[in-house]
């Protein structure tokens with residue numbers, strides 16, 4: 001029988017006795033030091049409760065089980081019973097609302113229970129499992145948690161091995177360039193600059209140690225919050241086991257309950273934060289290249305967009321705008337008067353986004369270097385030398401972004417750029433990348449917000465802390481503007497500070513496919529504002545490939561074309577007139593869909609809804625969907641299946657259950673089966689969920705170019721009850737925090753011979769338009785009467801069907 005410890009003190013005493021027994025007397029070397037070997041948790045001998053944390057002890061190690069919310073439980077292991085400090089760059093909130101929790105001791109186990117889940121700890125072997133409310137085991141240890149002392153660096157290698165069920169699928173883990181289902185793969189998290197990476201190459205730029213397991217329609221998540229080099233083996237080495245382990249730090253993970261995959265992702269966001277609502281211009285089309293210079297070239301680029309009537313919101317300046325690649329300077333030969341140039345571009349509706357890298361040139365005549373040196377802001381090696389390495393500017397030192405003082409200094413450095421009118425910042429090379437040796441050596445020291453550590457501990461969060469400094473700086477310098485930042489390296493939680501792109505891809509059809517996998521995966525891994533370099537960074541796309549990539553770009557959360565400097569021109573018009581027309585058509589589509597896209601971002605910011613949902617998230621109960629990876633939705637209402645093959649004139653598309661309308665023809669299709677869809681180059685398969693109220697803006701050359709006079713709402717009929725949202729606000733300010741937004745909920749109730757549409761509006765924002773033009777698609781009856789708030793009004797017929805124009809604050813419409 002287990003002896004219950006009532007006071008924390010007695011367990012502490014027990015733990016320190018344990019340490020005393022282990023002291024080795026070095027002046028009496030009769031025995032060699034103990035052999036280093038893996039050690040496993042043993043029989044549970046004692047336990048202790050402190051509020052919502054429960055401690056279990058096996059005479060040597062202690063495990064903490066903490067109830068974070070009704071659906072989230074955190075597990076931590078302290079091999080010698082002393083926990084590391086409870087600090088995380090990823091997690092915002094470990095003390096969420098919990099309705100109730102309790103500990104139940106049974107003969108063979110302990111049960112830590114909330115009203116939704118139970119964490120079961122076996123007394124005999126310390127195996128841990130998680131059960132749902134019905135007692136069904138969702139996830140369980142295969143082997144007790146284990147560790148091995150690290151003789152070189154101190155601390156432990158830590159391991160957790162769980163059972164992998166037969167046919168269980170695994171998803172998540174960030175930017176991995178492999179199939180959506182990770183089963184059968186072993187992957188590593190170690191941020192790496194991987195120019196021209198290939199399919200299955202690993203690791204890449206980002207480390208997101210979060211995955212979702214899915215078995216027989218039920219899912220759960222595991223977030224292994226450990227910033228050291230981590231590994232995941234998804235039934236690869238052994239078909240019945242999934243393991244994750246790390247080279248240091250603490251074995252600390254969160255079990256996140258589902259059973260819906262979307263709920264797992266939302267709950268993961270409740271821990272690590274969601275992406276804030278970006279400025280709406282960040283959702284337009286962006287044009288980038290390494291590099292647009294000099295000034296005349298940039299101005300010409302802007303002119304071309306406007307003359308050719310191709311919408312565009314942002315132009316990017318890559319490293320060549322700087323003086324000798326010195327961050328926060330301008331090359332005055334290329335850009336003699338950046339402020340005037342940026343102002344003129346702004347008059348034409350272009351935002352200017354500039355690159356900033358972490359490497360600061362070692363140059364005693366360069367103010368940034370001087371300030372950093374004077375204040376001791378640069379990273380140092382184990383023996384106190386400065387961390388020096390070559391990057392674009394030549395020999396560089398690197399700010400320690402894990403030091404809050406350095407972050408605040410770095411944030412303020414943007415002052416000059418913002419005064420010149422720069423609207424957004426692009427942080428590159430922050431894995432960190434160093435020419436030749438790849439990244440920093442392990443002995444580099446970091447402040448780690450006072451927690452201190454070597455580069456082994458800080459490597460995976462270095463880029464995140466850099467872009468955090470950037471984000472916080474922009475926010476502080478321009479408190480009324482939403483920052484726009486983009487980063488290449490990331491760790492879990494980076495979505496609070498930046499959008500991401502997938503780095504240096506290649507202009508091949510295979511890379512278009514990889515990009516689609518990466519963006520779907522990033523979206524289910526908590527980094528929803530993501531994009532690829534449209535067209536491929538290195539190499540030359542054919543005209544057809546570029547157009548197909550633009551099409552995919554319309555449904556990429558971040559839509560930016562980018563290319564390396566040694567490639568041919570890569571603008572939407574670079575491939576001749578025929579293709580220019582096609583590219584324009586699809587960029588215009590992005591702008592038409594902006595009110596929908598913006599609403600999807602709001603739903604992410606507010607509720608943690610993923611932006612892209614791969615098909616498996618929509619129908620997770622169908623095992624056949626485990627293999628599908630080309631169809632995904634953008635938000636809940638638009639499903640696409642980008643064309644990913646050369647010369648493809650038709651493609652097979654699977655539509656999940658429910659009814660869907662072909663966006664182009666308005667043909668109604670029944671879901672739950674596959675269709676052969678025509679895919680000439682001027683089309684990509686796009687489907688709208690039946691029941692949707694889809695808002696569309698008129699095409700503009702950039703967001704907010706004109707005030708909208710009438711808003712198009714297209715109602716895609718279905719029988720039964722469906723809801724849609726529309727969110728609008730000022731687009732670039734924080735006025736929405738004072739309720740200056742218009743958040744609308746449309747409810748459509750369809751019957752065989754009538755449709756009722758109701759609108760609820762919340763918020764104080766006044767839209768520029770006064771009316772809606774409502775287009776009715778797929779009514780199953782001939783329209784004879786339209787009642788708006790109980791009054792009869794007229795309707796008209798156009799090529800799309802029936803149309804009514806009504807005042808925007810209507811409460812209900814009845815169609816008969």
Ligand code: MIG
Pocket residue numbers: 289290318319355428429488503504562563564
């Ligand atoms: O060593 O700034 O991924 O987007 O154009 C290459 C030049 C550095 C890598 C980025 C790419 C960017 C390029 N950069």
